[in-house]
Amino acid sequence: MEGVDHLAFERNKAQFDVDEMKIVWAGSREDFELSDRISRLVASDPVFRKDDRAALGRKELFKNTLRKAAHAWKRVIELRLSGEFSALEPEAYKLRAFVDQPAFTDLHWGMFVPAIQGQGTDEQQQKWLPLAYRMQIIGCYAQTELGHGSNVQGLETTATFDPKTDEFVIHSPTLTSSKWWPGGLGKVSTHAVVYARLIIDGQDYGVHGFIVQLRSLDDHLPLPGITIGDIGMKFGNAAYNTMDNGVLTFDHVRIPRNQMLMRVSQVTREGKYVHSNVPRQLVYGTMVYVRQKIVADASVALSRAVCIATRYSAVRRQFGSHNGGLETQVIDYKTQQSRLFPLLASAYAFRFVGEWLLWLYTDVTERLKAKDFSTLPEAHACTAGLKSLTTTATADGIEECRKLCGGHGYLCSSGLPELFAVYVPACTYEGDNIVLLLQVARHLVKTVSQLSTGNKPVGTTAYMARLEQLLQYHSDVKKAEDWLKPNVVLEAFEARAARMCVACAQNLSKFSNPEEGFQELAADLVEAAVAHCQLIVVSNVYALSLLHKHLGDFISTGCIDPKQGSLANEQLRNLYSQVRPNAVALVDAYNYTDHYLGSILGRYDGNVYPKLYEEAWKDPLNDSIVPDGFKEYIQPLLKQQLRNARL
Numbered sequence: 147m148e149g150v151d152h153l154a155f156e157r158n159k160a161q162f163d164v165d166e167m168k169i170v171w172a173g174s175r176e177d178f179e180l181s182d183r184i185s186r187l188v189a190s191d192p193v194f195r196k197d198d199r200a201a202l203g204r205k206e207l208f209k210n211t212l213r214k215a216a217h218a219w220k221r222v223i224e225l226r227l228s229g230e231f232s233a234l235e236p237e238a239y240k241l242r243a244f245v246d247q248p249a250f251t252d253l254h255w256g257m258f259v260p261a262i263q264g265q266g267t268d269e270q271q272q273k274w275l276p277l278a279y280r281m282q283i284i285g286c287y288a289q290t291e292l293g294h295g296s297n298v299q300g301l302e303t304t305a306t307f308d309p310k311t312d313e314f315v316i317h318s319p320t321l322t323s324s325k326w327w328p329g330g331l332g333k334v335s336t337h338a339v340v341y342a343r344l345i346i347d348g349q350d351y352g353v354h355g356f357i358v359q360l361r362s363l364d365d366h367l368p369l370p371g372i373t374i375g376d377i378g379m380k381f382g383n384a385a386y387n388t389m390d391n392g393v394l395t396f397d398h399v400r401i402p403r404n405q406m407l408m409r410v411s412q413v414t415r416e417g418k419y420v421h422s423n424v425p426r427q428l429v430y431g432t433m434v435y436v437r438q439k440i441v442a443d444a445s446v447a448l449s450r451a452v453c454i455a456t457r458y459s460a461v462r463r464q465f466g467s468h469n470g471g472l473e474t475q476v477i478d479y480k481t482q483q484s485r486l487f488p489l490l491a492s493a494y495a496f497r498f499v500g501e502w503l504l505w506l507y508t509d510v511t512e513r514l515k516a517k518d519f520s521t522l523p524e525a526h527a528c529t530a531g532l533k534s535l536t537t538t539a540t541a542d543g544i545e546e547c548r549k550l551c552g553g554h555g556y557l558c559s560s561g562l563p564e565l566f567a568v569y570v571p572a573c574t575y576e577g578d579n580i581v582l583l584l585q586v587a588r589h590l591v592k593t594v595s596q597l598s599t600g601n602k603p604v605g606t607t608a609y610m611a612r613l614e615q616l617l618q619y620h621s622d623v624k625k626a627e628d629w630l631k632p633n634v635v636l637e638a639f640e641a642r643a644a645r646m647c648v649a650c651a652q653n654l655s656k657f658s659n660p661e662e663g664f665q666e667l668a669a670d671l672v673e674a675a676v677a678h679c680q681l682i683v684v685s686n687v688y689a690l691s692l693l694h695k696h697l698g699d700f701i702s703t704g705c706i707d708p709k710q711g712s713l714a715n716e717q718l719r720n721l722y723s724q725v726r727p728n729a730v731a732l733v734d735a736y737n738y739t740d741h742y743l744g745s746i747l748g749r750y751d752g753n754v755y756p757k758l759y760e761e762a763w764k765d766p767l768n769d770s771i772v773p774d775g776f777k778e779y780i781q782p783l784l785k786q787q788l789r790n791a792r793l
């Protein structure tokens with residue numbers, strides 16, 4: 147029971163009101179109450195248990211996922227979480243989130259429905275959405291192919307208009323055009339939004355979205371001309387293998403003309419291509435929406451890992467015992483604090499940045515409705531950049547938390563290996579993180595180059611308007627406390643980002659071919675993009691550990707000098723000491739149930755050792771004292787050694 151005492155003691159040390167912080171974390175009192183209610187409901191339902199997942203084979207695991215998804219849907223209906231369109235409401239969304247098992251439903255609700263909402267005409271929405279809302283059809287998002295994922299313009303699947311029958315013929319002309327990766331496709335989806343090159347009368351109009359039925363609604367068999375399967379086991383044990391990421395090929399599959407998503411551009415009965423007066427990039431709208439969601443989710447994944455590592459660091463003791471007294475809690479080691487507390491801060495920072503990005507996204511969506519497209523580039527750059535920044539930091543952060551938990555962090559029962567394995571593809575899906583940073587870099591270089599034409603930068607690039615001042619800037623920090631002033635930190639980050647962007651723009655101008663220059667300088671451009679994205683996070687919340695981590699940038703761009711760098715570090719150490727008594731309370735404020743955390747090391751009661759010991763005996767290997775295979779493989783060896791010994 148040692149651990150129990152440790153955490154109670156830790157909780158008493160808190161210098162702030164944890165209940166108030168729970169509301170800040172949740173967003174509002176209503177959000178807190180909703181999350182609290184739904185997470186407890188899921189935790190208390192035996193169908194949603196997940197501690198047995200690691201030992202399941204792929205088929206059992208997948209069936210278990212289907213069972214949970216069906217049960218979650220039943221609960222949504224039974225609890226009358228809402229009216230007809232229940233599954234879109236926050237309660238239903240939270241229920242799926244707390245079930246915490248990637249499933250085809252993520253893609254159905256998270257991409258298929260938004261793709262139709264964003265790119266379908268009013269009539270298409272009226273036809274398809276009610277079916278999707280009731281799950282009478284189940285859909286996925288089939289964009290990526292075996293040969294191309296990042297390069298969307300390079301997709302090969304074709305949708306050729308046949309004016310005789312008023313249909314599109316969907317076809318996979320090559321092996322590399324096979325759709326590859328879409329979640330929910332492999333075994334479940336009845337429909338997909340398929341991205342294919344539109345061909346009319348031999349002319350290629352680029353990539354567009356089409357609603358295609360894949361499987362029969364009666365016997366679930368693939369429709370004629372369609373070949374589908376699962377692409378196989380992925381990284382980790384249970385992890386993302388609950389998902390049926392799929393492969394799909396089309397052999398001249400016909401769909402009616404009105405199944406092309408026609409909000410952005412249309413094909414008429416006569417086969418005329420009509421492009422509405424809107425940017426073609428709106429075809430990418432679903433990706434912008436999902437990237438914004440991924441930023442919001444990053445804080446959830448990181449906070450789970452941080453919660454586990456913080457509680458366990460308070461329970462775990464190593465070294466330092468004098469005269470038989472207690473050893474030191476590992477959370478008291480300064481190195482542990484300098485690795486853990488920046489992650490704790492990052493989880494909070496990403497929570498607030500996610501909220502800000504949702505505001506930005508909502509604002510852009512409203513403007514788009516009013517045919518104001520002016521903020522679309524900014525929305526694209528922010529969602530792409532922050533998706534990249536937060537998922538990279540979260541994936542690295544989860545792995546750091548595993549190391550912070552020492553050997554026990556490597557056990558599946560710590561919850562960390564699975565959290566990492568489920569989370570890490572977020573650095574790749576919805577846009578590879580480097581490819582997305584290069585998009586941000588393009589936006590920044592364009593902004594810098596347009597300054598001379600009098601174009602006023604807006605939104606998150608507004609600081610570029612003060613370019614001259616930022617190029618002259620040198621920090622006036624004299625003592626460690628100066629680094630506590632938000633403006634001081636902000637200016638240093640602005641100057642660093644501005645200088646890195648300007649340096650890239652200047653170097654690019656030396657190339658006669660700008661594309662060649664962009665390729666050559668890509669690594670520097672990515673660093674400038676990271677500096678800009680960090681500025682966005684900093685301007686919304688926090689900073690010093692980032693400054694310390696990227697001290698080289700700040701010194702080499704002349705924004706601060708080495709002395710000021712060490713003052714920042716000194717201030718950081720002071721801050722860690724201030725966080726220390728509050729650490730456990732800060733992670734309690736996430737209000738995660740033990741079921742959701744899924745970690746013995748992160749248990750609320752801190753009762754780690756007895757539970758770890760108990761859990762070990764549940765492993766299937768311990769079902770028998772002598773293992774299967776002893777007679778065939780171990781005994782002969784032992785006997786042979788005996789024979790050799792006699793020889």
Ligand SMILES: CCC/C=C/C(=O)SCCNC(=O)CCNC(=O)[C@H](O)C(C)(C)COP(=O)([O-])OP(=O)([O-])OC[C@H]1O[C@@H](n2cnc3c(N)ncnc32)[C@H](O)[C@@H]1OP(=O)([O-])[O-]
Nearest residue numbers: 289295296297298299427430433434522526575576577581
């Ligand atoms: C649960 C997990 C589920 C996972 C699901 C998935 O992974 S689903 C699969 C997810 N797959 C991926 O995420 C694939 C990632 N790849 C891509 O998104 C694109 O191929 C690309 C953006 C890399 C390049 O695009 P491109 O070949 O068209 O070439 P380009 O670079 O020349 O850009 C031209 C112009 O368009 C602009 N612009 C671009 N995007 C957007 C946007 N979203 N909005 C607005 N604007 C955008 C850009 O700024 C530029 O503007 P400018 O300068 O002319 O004013």
Ligand SMILES: Cc1cc2nc3c(=O)[nH]c(=O)nc-3n(C[C@H](O)[C@H](O)[C@H](O)COP(=O)(O)OP(=O)(O)OC[C@H]3O[C@@H](n4cnc5c(N)ncnc54)[C@H](O)[C@@H]3O)c2cc1C
Nearest residue numbers: 287288289290294295296327328329571574575576577580
């Ligand atoms: C778990 C998971 C779920 C997914 N779900 C779906 C889904 O539901 N629907 C769907 O359509 N897709 C899905 N995807 C596919 C995903 O969107 C793509 O894998 C992703 O966009 C990356 O593309 P890619 O695989 O082509 O990577 P690649 O582009 O081949 O990346 C390989 C390497 O090349 C680098 N690279 C590529 N281009 C450039 C460049 N221009 N400059 C510099 N470096 C570059 C990358 O940084 C990377 O290091 C999923 C993927 C995963 C892993």
